[in-house]
Amino acid sequence: MLFKASSLHVLLKTSSARLTAAILLIAMTAAGAAETNSVGRIGNLATGIFPIVRRANSRTPADTSSIRGANYCYAEYGGHSGMWNNYSPAITERDLNYAQRLGINQIRCFITYQAYTNNPEQFRRNLLHLVRAADQRGMGVMPVVGYSRQMRGESYPGAEDWAKFLVDTLAKEPGLAFWDVCNEPDYPPTNVTARVTFARHMAGVFRKLDGQTPVTIGFAYESTMEQCVDDVDVLVFHNYLQTRGAIRTDLDRAKKVAAAAHKQVMDDEMGCVGRANPYDITIQEHMNARMGYYLWELMIVWDGERGWGNVHGIFYPDGTVRDPSIPMAVMGIFRNRSPDVVLEQPNREGRVTRAISRTRNWLASTNSDWSAGLDLAEETVNLLESAQLVPLRELPTRQVALLRRGPEDLPTLRKLLEQDIAALQPYER
Amino acid sequence: MVASNAIQGKLTPADLSTIRGANYRGAGAADTTDYWRHYESSETERDLTYADRLTLNQLRVFVNYASWQADKTAFRRNLVDLARVCNRHHIGLMITFGDTQTFIDDAGTIKRDQIRGLVTELVSAIGHEPALAFWDASNEPDYNSAGSPPDRQEKRFEIARLIAATLHEVDNQTPVTIGMAYERNMEALADAVDVLSFHNYLQTRAEISTDIAHAKAFAARTGKQVMDTEIGCIARANPYDVTLEEHIKAHMGWYIWELMITKRWGNVHGVFYPDGTVRDPAIPAAMFGLFRNRSDHVLLEEVNRESSVEKNISKAQAWLDNPAGSWDEGLNAAEPLANLLEAGQLVAMREPPTRAIELLRQGPPNIAAVRGLTAKYIELLRPFQKSSRPGA
Numbered sequence: 001m002l003f004k005a006s007s008l009h010v011l012l013k014t015s016s017a018r019l020t021a022a023i024l025l026i027a028m029t030a031a032g033a034a035e036t037n038s039v040g041r042i043g044n045l046a047t048g049i050f051p052i053v054r055r056a057n058s059r060t061p062a063d064t065s066s067i068r069g070a071n072y073c074y075a076e077y078g079g080h081s082g083m084w085n086n087y088s089p090a091i092t093e094r095d096l097n098y099a100q101r102l103g104i105n106q107i108r109c110f111i112t113y114q115a116y117t118n119n120p121e122q123f124r125r126n127l128l129h130l131v132r133a134a135d136q137r138g139m140g141v142m143p144v145v146g147y148s149r150q151m152r153g154e155s156y157p158g159a160e161d162w163a164k165f166l167v168d169t170l171a172k173e174p175g176l177a178f179w180d181v182c183n184e185p186d187y188p189p190t191n192v193t194a195r196v197t198f199a200r201h202m203a204g205v206f207r208k209l210d211g212q213t214p215v216t217i218g219f220a221y222e223s224t225m226e227q228c229v230d231d232v233d234v235l236v237f238h239n240y241l242q243t244r245g246a247i248r249t250d251l252d253r254a255k256k257v258a259a260a261a262h263k264q265v266m267d268d269e270m271g272c273v274g275r276a277n278p279y280d281i282t283i284q285e286h287m288n289a290r291m292g293y294y295l296w297e298l299m300i301v302w303d304g305e306r307g308w309g310n311v312h313g314i315f316y317p318d319g320t321v322r323d324p325s326i327p328m329a330v331m332g333i334f335r336n337r338s339p340d341v342v343l344e345q346p347n348r349e350g351r352v353t354r355a356i357s358r359t360r361n362w363l364a365s366t367n368s369d370w371s372a373g374l375d376l377a378e379e380t381v382n383l384l385e386s387a388q389l390v391p392l393r394e395l396p397t398r399q400v401a402l403l404r405r406g407p408e409d410l411p412t413l414r415k416l417l418e419q420d421i422a423a424l425q426p427y428e429r
Numbered sequence: 430m431v432a433s434n435a436i437q438g439k440l441t442p443a444d445l446s447t448i449r450g451a452n453y454r455g456a457g458a459a460d461t462t463d464y465w466r467h468y469e470s471s472e473t474e475r476d477l478t479y480a481d482r483l484t485l486n487q488l489r490v491f492v493n494y495a496s497w498q499a500d501k502t503a504f505r506r507n508l509v510d511l512a513r514v515c516n517r518h519h520i521g522l523m524i525t526f527g528d529t530q531t532f533i534d535d536a537g538t539i540k541r542d543q544i545r546g547l548v549t550e551l552v553s554a555i556g557h558e559p560a561l562a563f564w565d566a567s568n569e570p571d572y573n574s575a576g577s578p579p580d581r582q583e584k585r586f587e588i589a590r591l592i593a594a595t596l597h598e599v600d601n602q603t604p605v606t607i608g609m610a611y612e613r614n615m616e617a618l619a620d621a622v623d624v625l626s627f628h629n630y631l632q633t634r635a636e637i638s639t640d641i642a643h644a645k646a647f648a649a650r651t652g653k654q655v656m657d658t659e660i661g662c663i664a665r666a667n668p669y670d671v672t673l674e675e676h677i678k679a680h681m682g683w684y685i686w687e688l689m690i691t692k693r694w695g696n697v698h699g700v701f702y703p704d705g706t707v708r709d710p711a712i713p714a715a716m717f718g719l720f721r722n723r724s725d726h727v728l729l730e731e732v733n734r735e736s737s738v739e740k741n742i743s744k745a746q747a748w749l750d751n752p753a754g755s756w757d758e759g760l761n762a763a764e765p766l767a768n769l770l771e772a773g774q775l776v777a778m779r780e781p782p783t784r785a786i787e788l789l790r791q792g793p794p795n796i797a798a799v800r801g802l803t804a805k806y807i808e809l810l811r812p813f814q815k816s817s818r819p820g821a
Binding site for chain 2: 101242243244245272273274275276277278279280281300302309310311316318319320321322323324325327328329331332333334335336337338339340341342343344345346347348349351352355375378379380382383385386387388389390391392393394395397398401402405
């Protein structure tokens, strides 16, 4: 059995769950499944699955590559502050039901100190509700701890008390999966040293207060994550890169760093419409690399003025989606981007030709009927959408549905029909 | 009612509104006969894992007289295999008699012996298989190609009745239906079946929902359950997501046409390619009840929120303007443009830009091609350079 006395000394200083993890490592080593590294920590190099601090029967996964997660806050209130200031069990349960439909097994949720100060007891009840509602649906929760400006000042006043409140509230909850003690201390790139120092301090605080829940720091960049591997139980980075090659390289590097540190790793922010980082592409790369992920974010968040909803998100509050390729990618269903595809032929049975002809007749008539025009418009947009012949940011079938609901508006309908037949014409043959 | 006919331990649903089904044949098959002649158990197993991913619970599969005649032993073996693979996946199986016009000889006489022979063989082979959920005695006897003899429909109705009667005679446990092309014709043969079925490839939501309402009203009058065994066609202005939404809302069980993107119908139908990828994610999403927002409350994507459009156009333009720009630099400049177009839903996805880039990466350097695509993507993105978000 390969084992160094120095590592035993380190292990004996850890809390009970961390010691349990260490004993498991020793057993694995005895069974030949693990190896030691230069500082004596042990793990399974062959699989990359290193034991993780976890409470028995908790939602902390034994293997972080199994994580199919989402960042979460309410759609309606613009962000996390809005969520906690307007907490609603009904909204939480509605949204977690949407997550459940996609097989999501972890959520990451930012918590705000301000909501606590508004009403500590109510905030405690709300936190418990979130974690229990998630647990009931088979999901773990990673709270991402937010702090007051004062707490980040010299000697971090009040930060430990805040951490103690959170640990006292949640540490025994089966739904608690991880503590993320600080989001992106390395972004933006000013005062990074001070923020990272604070994050490392808080990681130590949480590790001291809760020895059974893995602690992490959600670094914006893999390169910063590398510098803090000893401060956390599981490594975390974010990735919003612009090409498959860049995504893959980043994931590969994170896995290598994790293997060298004998710790597990995951990406807890990815997917952005406005960063050339399409959800389906980045999810596919993460799945190919067996890298657990939390996409940003479950809901399309927008309160009318604020939120990330115009570049992120899957679900509207009513459970509809903006882009079906996103939930399908979460479920492992991807578009064919290989050489072997079959293109749609919408005129296979002459329907395009007939639709164009009838639309032209309708447009040429001086007393065109509104209802007949709407039916023609619906037929043409159905052809356009189902054969993927047009962009779907502004959905043609939605435009027709809205016209149907409104008062008669022949000029708008005529314009839509003219656009539709122009788009269909190339497919008439 | 199905419930009264349902067999203990079989995969016939007691409530047809729970059906989430698909028509099925192997992707490479040119037609029914070709499918059975080249049947592969491993292919069935693979394709049913795709069906599992969509949580489908029923499949509808065609047989015909010619496929039986081609090799009776293999046909029987393959049919049993299909039923057993279905059972392993907990998917019910509806066997549909296709090409029933072949039971009419040149003189217009119905070949009753052939019908009885095929029905008897099918029941003997799989009548007791747990997966067998329904017999479909005839596919679309009310749809006959232009130029068919004037009595073709009448003859095919008679054949459908004959097959249904024979099935009832030799298998009194499995519900029998006839998959009518049109709801109104379903009503004409209702007395011959245990459960009603019709097809619907209509062009507007109103037509679809009206047709479904007629079918349900008629079913209620007859005291029989009803299902729609063919829906969804790209070339019939009948988008899968639209028709699935209407069927789900109406609690009408459905079978899409069809699970695989096949050689026969693949350019207007189908969900999966043989490798498990899809052509249009909106189709499987709709099968999970996930639909696009078509209400007045939507939030449009703002791809330039963080100036990514401007930055990437600038980078790509710089590459275009540099005669010494490398192949890799060009691809790395073009890929973010393709990503922005796709992620923001700013481009038609019949030919996805990211696929075009991927194929270029896999081939030998072709600077002219990547230049052409880059210039095209820049033009598509230009209207989105300026953000329309409040305060921008």
